[in-house]
Amino acid sequence: MLDRITGTKRTVEANGHLPVDANLITEPAQLASRVSAWEAVQAARNIQRPHTLDIVGRVFDRFHELHGDRGFRDDPAIVGGIADLDGRPVVIVGEQKGASTEENIARNFGMPHPEGYRKAMRLYRLAEKFHLPLITFIDTPGAYPGPEGEERGQAEAIAQSILLMARLQTPIVVVILGEGGSGGALALGVGDVVLAMQNAIYSVISPEGCAAILWRSPAEAERAAKAMRVSGPDLLELGVVDALIPEPAGGAHTDHAATAAAIRTALAAQLAKLERVPAADLMSARYERFRAFGALDEAGAAPPPPPPDSWWRRMMKRPSS
Amino acid sequence: MLDRITGTKRTVEANGHLPVDANLITEPAQLASRVSAWEAVQAARNIQRPHTLDIVGRVFDRFHELHGDRGFRDDPAIVGGIADLDGRPVVIVGEQKGASTEENIARNFGMPHPEGYRKAMRLYRLAEKFHLPLITFIDTPGAYPGPEGEERGQAEAIAQSILLMARLQTPIVVVILGEGGSGGALALGVGDVVLAMQNAIYSVISPEGCAAILWRSPAEAERAAKAMRVSGPDLLELGVVDALIPEPAGGAHTDHAATAAAIRTALAAQLAKLERVPAADLMSARYERFRAFGALDEAGAAPPPPPPDSWWRRMMKRPSS
Amino acid sequence: MPFGRKPNEFPSHLWTQCPSCNEMLFNKQLARNLNVCTKCDHHFRLGARERIELLVDKGSFHEHDAALTSGDPLGFTDSKPYPERIAAAQTKSGEKDAIITGEATIGDNPVILAVMDFEFMGGSMGTVVGEKITRAAERALAERRALVIVSASGGARMQEGTLALMQMAKILGALARLDQARLPYVSVITDPTTGGVLASYASLGDIIVAEPGALIRFSGERVTSGTVGEKLPTGFGKAEFLLERGFLDQIVPRPQLRERIGFFLTAFRAASQDLRWSL
Amino acid sequence: MPFGRKPNEFPSHLWTQCPSCNEMLFNKQLARNLNVCTKCDHHFRLGARERIELLVDKGSFHEHDAALTSGDPLGFTDSKPYPERIAAAQTKSGEKDAIITGEATIGDNPVILAVMDFEFMGGSMGTVVGEKITRAAERALAERRALVIVSASGGARMQEGTLALMQMAKILGALARLDQARLPYVSVITDPTTGGVLASYASLGDIIVAEPGALIRFSGERVTSGTVGEKLPTGFGKAEFLLERGFLDQIVPRPQLRERIGFFLTAFRAASQDLRWSL
Ligand SMILES: [Zn+2]
Numbered sequence A, B: 001m002l003d004r005i006t007g008t009k010r011t012v013e014a015n016g017h018l019p020v021d022a023n024l025i026t027e028p029a030q031l032a033s034r035v036s037a038w039e040a041v042q043a044a045r046n047i048q049r050p051h052t053l054d055i056v057g058r059v060f061d062r063f064h065e066l067h068g069d070r071g072f073r074d075d076p077a078i079v080g081g082i083a084d085l086d087g088r089p090v091v092i093v094g095e096q097k098g099a100s101t102e103e104n105i106a107r108n109f110g111m112p113h114p115e116g117y118r119k120a121m122r123l124y125r126l127a128e129k130f131h132l133p134l135i136t137f138i139d140t141p142g143a144y145p146g147p148e149g150e151e152r153g154q155a156e157a158i159a160q161s162i163l164l165m166a167r168l169q170t171p172i173v174v175v176i177l178g179e180g181g182s183g184g185a186l187a188l189g190v191g192d193v194v195l196a197m198q199n200a201i202y203s204v205i206s207p208e209g210c211a212a213i214l215w216r217s218p219a220e221a222e223r224a225a226k227a228m229r230v231s232g233p234d235l236l237e238l239g240v241v242d243a244l245i246p247e248p249a250g251g252a253h254t255d256h257a258a259t260a261a262a263i264r265t266a267l268a269a270q271l272a273k274l275e276r277v278p279a280a281d282l283m284s285a286r287y288e289r290f291r292a293f294g295a296l297d298e299a300g301a302a303p304p305p306p307p308p309d310s311w312w313r314r315m316m317k318r319p320s321s
Numbered sequence C, D: 001m002p003f004g005r006k007p008n009e010f011p012s013h014l015w016t017q018c019p020s021c022n023e024m025l026f027n028k029q030l031a032r033n034l035n036v037c038t039k040c041d042h043h044f045r046l047g048a049r050e051r052i053e054l055l056v057d058k059g060s061f062h063e064h065d066a067a068l069t070s071g072d073p074l075g076f077t078d079s080k081p082y083p084e085r086i087a088a089a090q091t092k093s094g095e096k097d098a099i100i101t102g103e104a105t106i107g108d109n110p111v112i113l114a115v116m117d118f119e120f121m122g123g124s125m126g127t128v129v130g131e132k133i134t135r136a137a138e139r140a141l142a143e144r145r146a147l148v149i150v151s152a153s154g155g156a157r158m159q160e161g162t163l164a165l166m167q168m169a170k171i172l173g174a175l176a177r178l179d180q181a182r183l184p185y186v187s188v189i190t191d192p193t194t195g196g197v198l199a200s201y202a203s204l205g206d207i208i209v210a211e212p213g214a215l216i217r218f219s220g221e222r223v224t225s226g227t228v229g230e231k232l233p234t235g236f237g238k239a240e241f242l243l244e245r246g247f248l249d250q251i252v253p254r255p256q257l258r259e260r261i262g263f264f265l266t267a268f269r270a271a272s273q274d275l276r277w278s279l
């Protein structure tokens, strides 16, 4: 029996902390029209799309950037710091693309080196030490795949970063802003709540990379994107993201201010909910959230026990629905 | 009133765990003759002196080296691994000089780069995780002072290493084998017991460096060595080391086997004592050991309270002497 | 070449040519030598069952979760549907997926063991690999055993999309708990280990060892050259390179693996049993 | 140069020439501008008392341990005995040693503040600096205040030998306890900070900021060139270089220091007071 197809429903219910008033999209049916995977890829990569610092500057009241990994280099492809949302201090970490070719060269097109993830980890620990909620913004084609990255431990840095997020004893909200490219995205992606912009994508390998391997031609990227189900509605159905943040009608790139306003609403609502969760519950809910992902067939096995009531339900003392 | 000249007596008594049967030297008077500071400098730097891996190979029953800092490079100037002393597993970390010019070039003359200290820290944490005692061997002219070291954070690596040793929740025995050069030595030097070989030296700056600054000539190194009191008996009187491990009559370089045998006796005795100390006592004794160093004059201040009975006395239930 | 014979005189079901020294090796002898070239010590890849046999104390292995197989959560099709690919791989290998897990002892130390098999769809990590390793880590935690994972993988399984990616977070969540409980985890990296497996559990051991000559890289060659187009130095991405760059504790020749892992586990266990250091 | 006058037309007790832009600066005006060049923003060194005044909320500073002075544990003499050097430095500076400590508030956050003064024997760290910083950290721990240390130092004080070296371990032992108690420590690095001070507390802040153009190096120039003899690139060892290499959070111009530190401390304190995240 195929006992565990992960679906939005299960995951969202287990994490059932998505407030209605944040105008989030939790069902593809809520969308007026559904973009194709390839349209989403193009929207997510639009150079005029708002990137992390643009969003941070608009969403937060004050922001001071913190630099450096304390070991090798300050990686411009990852930015972070301390910000303030309605007087609530938070730690921010995000991948940073450029809005122009020059800026993209300086930001390495949002592809972090290992020292970028090590900077992120330093800030994760800072958040934990001072009980500050952590908000991450994902927007990367992937970790930089060149030789320098290999030499300095791209794989090690990503692995440590995921491990640290999994155990970090402070609330984490993840926002996939644009491109969520593989392990380089997941290094910022282990949270209590994972949100994506309506036109963001998230994938295990770039559509071009997948096409090159399975179709032996990068030109088949469109088919690969569709097959891998990388668009927002797909991710919602798979349970990989908990909800989508709506974008302006023409897409986020047409109105940065409105996009930021929607993100601000979503974040404020999430933080308000999460700060009421006891830390131990937070840690087990985060574990269970990622523990549940699977599509397994196990002959002869008893069906898995139903997941325990979520902390959210217990806290709200409402009956399960 | 000059209320706190740190002296051997105070420190050794506070840490009073030096077993008589380990043949350790705890008073300069126990030495048949006292070497001059400059003779000690020369003995400590003798290229034929046994270095860390030589000692480790002779002292321990089995040893498997562990490599790498997990971030940049495996530094050959610091070695470490897991070893076994009479069936007692321990973690070893030591600075490694060469016994020939070629080997010294490969080992960078025992001058670690930042990645060496980061490797050391990784092994310190490994020791802590598995409750393994940590034994460090110090033998370095100092941390490598070149530009690559600066670029990758020599100062940061040393600072973190000292901080980590100060808080590491496992017993630590430090052995100054040869040259104990400044911060590059102290990064391996924060322990519950600090032993030095009879002809080892330990100094805040190399005698040549001190001479160059204060006498404006490196040729005055001999005077600087004497003034800084870098020899074993000096260190004993200052309380910087708890005891000296006796060397063969001609010096450690004349008989590696006998030197190793003396180290083995000393380590076995220290480990046997330390393993009976409750962890919390260990941590406060380590704090107090380093907290006590000072030579202060404080007008009008009350004399400091006497130090509390050491864990060692409390454990042994013997009256203070 | 032995006896001056040409390669085509050696039937491939009987003989294998060493890619490193060109020696023609009699297959049975090669297998007896743990798939290590008898002339130059080149390490050929090794199947998971053979690997388990050489790693554990004789007869101590008991398999877990043997029936677990993958669904098709995305309805994925490239030149053929994903379920057909799985079925073909299962038929060819006799295994259900790219990993075998179970309990065993290594040098008398109780372990949970997970061994990947590159022959099954390139050792790709999908939800079965993720689930079996997670269960392995959870069992190690519940029974206070050490965890040993032998990696051999091309990376995450594209046909399971982001659900494959999520396995990295799922497994590492379990490894975090294991670490917090101060239980040892030894990562053994074999040829080849790349992508999402290297960027998760393979790189996180308390002890990380690799076999000689193993290819160990974050980016597949294709991805690296396609995306960035730089020329790579020789030896790049081999185990020896990673040792020098500080990412491996040791390179251990295959015949010494069991004893070496046993040494470390014994050290970690000896001290942990002694609760005098326990805080 | 203003008004085309030559430097010798500017009496040195009234005017100072900016080493960066060569502007002749009227001393009183320079002091009013926090010792920052009014033309090019070059940051001149600043005495500890002036530093405290600009850092803390007006009138909030109360000094601690002001009477502490150094003994001569080694009986050290070079061209003159160490006690004479100390006495001369005390007479010249009016301070007892190279550091001033005390309590204050910064942006209404209660802190313990320690400020080094390079003018006192090159800001060298002996047992007085070690003791005063250790007491500062212990007070911060006992009173649950943040700790702010402003460094300016040539390194450990050679005249106190290994006892000076031991101060690094002594101070870091106290900082470890502060960290464990989740109390914030902000390190402010000013020109110049080198040697044992950089290799201990200066490099360990939860937040590390530096002033523009500050020289920040582990090895003194003399030691580096004498021992290794390599040529150094320009800009090497300046704050801007360290920011790029990942060792500083920010470079903060002097007039913004109080506000910036206050921002961080408020953020850390706001959340810590809210025990909902407390574990
Ligand atoms: Zn061969």
Ligand SMILES: [Zn+2]
Pocket (backbone or CB within 6 Å): D018, D019, D020, D021, D022, D023, D037, D038, D039, D040, D041, D042
């Ligand atoms: Zn100027």
